[in-house]
Amino acid sequence: MDRxxxxxxxxxxxxxxxxxxxxxxxxxxxxxxxxxxALPKATAxxxxxxxxxxxxxxxxxxxxxxxxxxxxxxxxxxxxxxxGASAGEVIVADSTSVNMFKLAAALLRRSEGRRRVVAExxxxxxxxxxxxxxxxxxxxxxxxxxxxxAQIPGAIDERTALTALTHVNFRTGAMHDMAxxxxxxxxxxxxxxxDLSHSAGAVPLALNRWGVEYAVGCTYKFLNGGPGAPAYVxxxxxxxxxxxxxxxxxxxHADQFGFEDRFRPAETIEKCLVGTxxxxxxxxxxxxxxxxxxxxxxxxxxxxxxxxxxxxxxVAERLADCGFVLxxxxxxxxxxxxxxxxxxxxxxxSKALRAENVVVDFRSPDILRFGIAPLYIRHVDVWxxxxxxxxxxxxxxxxAHVTDAPDPVT
Amino acid sequence: MDRxxxxxxxxxxxxxxxxxxxxxxxxxxxxxxxxxxALPKATAxxxxxxxxxxxxxxxxxxxxxxxxxxxxxxxxxxxxxxxGASAGEVIVADSTSVNMFKLAAALLRRSEGRRRVVAExxxxxxxxxxxxxxxxxxxxxxxxxxxxxAQIPGAIDERTALTALTHVNFRTGAMHDMAxxxxxxxxxxxxxxxDLSHSAGAVPLALNRWGVEYAVGCTYKFLNGGPGAPAYVxxxxxxxxxxxxxxxxxxxHADQFGFEDRFRPAETIEKCLVGTxxxxxxxxxxxxxxxxxxxxxxxxxxxxxxxxxxxxxxVAERLADCGFVLxxxxxxxxxxxxxxxxxxxxxxxSKALRAENVVVDFRSPDILRFGIAPLYIRHVDVWxxxxxxxxxxxxxxxxAHVTDAPDPVT
Numbered sequence: 001m002d003r004x005x006x007x008x009x010x011x012x013x014x015x016x017x018x019x020x021x022x023x024x025x026x027x028x029x030x031x032x033x034x035x036x037x038a039l040p041k042a043t044a045x046x047x048x049x050x051x052x053x054x055x056x057x058x059x060x061x062x063x064x065x066x067x068x069x070x071x072x073x074x075x076x077x078x079x080x081x082x083x084g085a086s087a088g089e090v091i092v093a094d095s096t097s098v099n100m101f102k103l104a105a106a107l108l109r110r111s112e113g114r115r116r117v118v119a120e121x122x123x124x125x126x127x128x129x130x131x132x133x134x135x136x137x138x139x140x141x142x143x144x145x146x147x148x149x150a151q152i153p154g155a156i157d158e159r160t161a162l163t164a165l166t167h168v169n170f171r172t173g174a175m176h177d178m179a180x181x182x183x184x185x186x187x188x189x190x191x192x193x194x195d196l197s198h199s200a201g202a203v204p205l206a207l208n209r210w211g212v213e214y215a216v217g218c219t220y221k222f223l224n225g226g227p228g229a230p231a232y233v234x235x236x237x238x239x240x241x242x243x244x245x246x247x248x249x250x251x252x253h254a255d256q257f258g259f260e261d262r263f264r265p266a267e268t269i270e271k272c273l274v275g276t277x278x279x280x281x282x283x284x285x286x287x288x289x290x291x292x293x294x295x296x297x298x299x300x301x302x303x304x305x306x307x308x309x310x311x312x313x314x315v316a317e318r319l320a321d322c323g324f325v326l327x328x329x330x331x332x333x334x335x336x337x338x339x340x341x342x343x344x345x346x347x348x349x350s351k352a353l354r355a356e357n358v359v360v361d362f363r364s365p366d367i368l369r370f371g372i373a374p375l376y377i378r379h380v381d382v383w384x385x386x387x388x389x390x391x392x393x394x395x396x397x398x399x400a401h402v403t404d405a406p407d408p409v410t
Numbered sequence: 411m412d413r414x415x416x417x418x419x420x421x422x423x424x425x426x427x428x429x430x431x432x433x434x435x436x437x438x439x440x441x442x443x444x445x446x447x448a449l450p451k452a453t454a455x456x457x458x459x460x461x462x463x464x465x466x467x468x469x470x471x472x473x474x475x476x477x478x479x480x481x482x483x484x485x486x487x488x489x490x491x492x493x494g495a496s497a498g499e500v501i502v503a504d505s506t507s508v509n510m511f512k513l514a515a516a517l518l519r520r521s522e523g524r525r526r527v528v529a530e531x532x533x534x535x536x537x538x539x540x541x542x543x544x545x546x547x548x549x550x551x552x553x554x555x556x557x558x559x560a561q562i563p564g565a566i567d568e569r570t571a572l573t574a575l576t577h578v579n580f581r582t583g584a585m586h587d588m589a590x591x592x593x594x595x596x597x598x599x600x601x602x603x604x605d606l607s608h609s610a611g612a613v614p615l616a617l618n619r620w621g622v623e624y625a626v627g628c629t630y631k632f633l634n635g636g637p638g639a640p641a642y643v644x645x646x647x648x649x650x651x652x653x654x655x656x657x658x659x660x661x662x663h664a665d666q667f668g669f670e671d672r673f674r675p676a677e678t679i680e681k682c683l684v685g686t687x688x689x690x691x692x693x694x695x696x697x698x699x700x701x702x703x704x705x706x707x708x709x710x711x712x713x714x715x716x717x718x719x720x721x722x723x724x725v726a727e728r729l730a731d732c733g734f735v736l737x738x739x740x741x742x743x744x745x746x747x748x749x750x751x752x753x754x755x756x757x758x759x760s761k762a763l764r765a766e767n768v769v770v771d772f773r774s775p776d777i778l779r780f781g782i783a784p785l786y787i788r789h790v791d792v793w794x795x796x797x798x799x800x801x802x803x804x805x806x807x808x809x810a811h812v813t814d815a816p817d818p819v820t
Contacts, residue, residue: 139519229690250535278640280457284690
């Protein structure tokens with residue numbers, strides 16, 4: 001394997017043209033699309049039009065004339081095929097955390113007799129934080145139990161009132177078997193909420209086929225919606241009727257502008273809305289989703305496997321004695337869209353890579369994380385990143401960064 | 411009073427220059443800034459820079475390099491002087507409804523022995539909706555009681571666990587005496603959350619001086635933050651330490667990037683954050699606030715009084731027999747930043763005015779609402795709007811709109 005072989009793979013890649021849908025800075029190898037997705041080329045001009053024309057000239061009438069009122073739903077409908085859902089099952093609103101709170105609150109309220117709420121220790125902790133605050137709100141009624149990854153799904157049993165799980169581990173990239181775990185939960189009578197933030201747009205998802213009833217996810221990673229872009233809620237059509245919102249706001253009212261004294265929820269997925277959506281950030285999501293036009297999730301999966309396997313192979317071949325230990329599963333079906341290595345100086349190495357314009361992440365305590373966004377990462381990028389890493393290790397350039405304090409970039 | 415006199419008032423107006431801070435469409439008289447504030451001139455270019463340069467070129471590193479991480483707090487600090495608060499007491503996050511839920515949930519959780527939650531009937535209902543959902547979450551522990559406006563604050567007594575009130579009535583423009591009601595509530599041992607959405611940026615507020623502990627508000631009306639721009643939470647410095655968040659997310663963690671298993675809140679106003687903020691919409695808020703540079707709230711109040719009195723006088727003089735009944739209090743201290751009239755054909759009249767490029771609102775069942783945004787409304791605009799209304803009534807042009815179904819524009 002050499003760089004020319006990587007160029008050949010890129011020429012033959014059926015997704016090669018998708019890179020042109022993004023603006024990427026010259027000379028930067030961007031392996032952090034799992035933290036903030038790259039900028040779609042169509043976004044800036046449309047948001048400028050939104051501001052100057054729709055807001056500036058159309059003013060309040062643009063809520064109808066420019067379809068601002070219907071963006072949450074139309075954008076949700078556009079996300080649906082990427083996660084294996086149907087139109088009417090997804091709506092964009094609020095943050096992932098707030099959406100998790102909404103679903104968990106409604107599910108716990110209708111729970112009967114079971115005390116235990118189960119979450120996973122060591123995965124992205126905001127799911128745990130949300131459940132912790134919510135369980136506190138219910139007083140003595142529930143307990144929160146944290147289970148290690150190896151105990152999932154065994155720790156979920158007939159005593160469990162609710163579980164919420166993040167699909168892909170943010171450190172290792174290990175991916176849960178969503179179909180199997182969902183089936184286990186349902187057999188135990190346990191509702192499960194999936195957090196798709198680290199998987200949607202990067203790995204094939206089949207929520208309907210896997211029997212998933214509830215999920216949330218963010219749009220600013222692989223969905224390229226922009227910094228802090230609003231998140232989404234998925235609810236299977238079969239679950240919508242029974243859902244009684246607990247965080248209840250006027251955007252979820254069956255007659256929003258009737259201004260009735262009492263709350264009466266919409267009968268559709270709109271019942272998951274709360275307040276007025278941030279229209280600038282919401283509209284940017286559309287352009288992120290549009291970057292998937294004509295792309296199959298199988299095509300994404302094929303390219304992801306090829307890129308990930310290449311990085312694993314190059315690090316094994318060219319950095320065999322440098323102390324990198326693969327933290328990500330080797331089996332494509334068991335991993336998400338990132339390749340992580342453990343290294344005792346992972347933080348210093350990540351800084352040295354960034355100094356060479358290879359943008360990767362460090363995650364404490366010892367994880368060096370390469371996010372793989374198949375729409376715009378090329379095989380030559382993987383080659384060049386591995387090459388940069390080899391030079392940094394050979395020249396011990398990482399040592400210059402050993403004393404820096406870690407920075408708080410997600 | 412004639413149009414020339416209005417022009418003279420505008421020439422002498424100390425806030426006249428502020429209109430230049432906004433982009434307003436030619437030929438439109440915009441009396442709906444209480445629904446969606448006008449576009450500040452600085453917004454579009456800065457958001458374009460944010461998208462093209464900070465996101466497109468800086469990518470994930472802009473969270474630090476472009477201060478995205480600190481926008482929620484710095485924007486809150488900029489709002490603080492407009493509401494009579496201090497730096498460190500205000501933070502921008504989520505929607506008004508979600509913020510109301512956050513504060514009310516935390517306050518109810520620590521409530522002891524009292525069952526009644528009091529809200530106002532007939533004001534903007536989202537406060538009521540939020541409390542209704544939240545009370546439902548607590549099971550049998552609390553009841554929600556709706557009180558008529560005339561019963562406020564009398565209905566708030568030693569049985570009350572919590573109340574939440576909207577400062578200005580969205581239909582009539584009547585404004586509560588926040589200082590007096592807050593004192594009453596505190597004398598009864600009742601925490602009170604104020605919704606400032608319809609008053610901040612339009613009337614003088616002195617939250618610190620009035621002893622207010624908790625408030626929320628939106629930024630897309632008189633604060634000109636743009637459609638659905640994120641809202642804010644105010645918490646008096648003296649109340650922050652005792653506040654235990656109930657909606658708990660990673661942006662509120664004392665060590666956000668330590669990824670600890672358990673939630674440990676920040677000790678500052680950041681404890682009111684939850685998830686990742688929508689950066690495009692959040693940054694637009696800064697430019698809305700900057701439109702108040704060098705303006706005193708007393709200056710705003712003086713101009714608001716002058717404009718509102720003028721509109722009331724012109725409608726009384728020129729439309730005496732047309733069936734308009736003033737719904738807004740005549741005393742400036744008792745009203746917010748809008749003038750409302752009841753009329754049996756208010757909806758048709760509002761549509762006829764919009765057809766003449768006078769943008770006003772209808773609110774069911776019979777309210778014609780003129781929002782007065784003192785930063786950009788002129789006396790001649792008020793004159794011209796009254797003139798258009800007189801022509802519409804004289805020519806019975808409103809009759810063409812009688813059969814339209816009301817549209818859902820806020």
